[in-house]
Amino acid sequence: MKNLTAIALFVAAGIATAGSAMAQDHKVTASVPFNFTVNGRTLPAGNYTIGNDSNSPRMLTIADRQKGVALMAITVPDYSSSADNKLVFHHYGNQYFLSEIRTANGSMSCHLTTSKQEKRAKTQAQEEASVRVNSDVLIALK
Template sequence: MPAQAAQVEVHVPFSFTVNSETLPPGDYRVSSDAGDGVLFVRGFTGGAFAVTNRVDSSTETDAKLVFNKYGDQYVLREAWMGDGSARELPESSFERGLKEKARNDEAAPGSEQVSIPAL
């Protein structure tokens, strides 16, 4: 019997990047099959997917998306599915470029983490 797909719905109030795909603000359905490492992010105007690593936690039970923020750029890093498991996205070349820019530009703000709870 195939494993159930984990799924969360979330409203993201800002544009964000998944791998190299920039998605607009809006409502998204984020899902991942338990058996594979692919995370799907689907909205009304588009979507993206990413190969991820599974993370398990006995203390984290809230469904949410976690973004790294660099200035006004947001990069999706984790999708917590509400069952103590998450999908962690590897650092993309886009995010490495943002980190490098922040390191080289003293006026640029550093990074911070932003969490958006599921609906």
């Protein structure tokens, strides 16, 4: 009986996962020429596919299949639309932090939360420069 229950749960999880994968209809790609950080994890420069699930618009997936890199991040949706599609990175010293995704139709526009690592990098950059730091880098989405 335990085996039957385990198999039923496994099948149900597989169906739920397949349904979720099919619902992921918002995807964009970007070529990022520098290493960057998302939720405290540093990702290498590369060609990334970024998507969200229409059923869970707060959950973002970021992946570079060639480099075997993938992660998920919780975002704050921004339903306004942009003039064009782009990624927004905050830049402090030699560190880049993914901050926003802006899409022309607003389907994936969102903000990522500021990590402790980014707050430290910003504070350090401000102390070294003795000025307010606000250096955004924009990357076009395909």
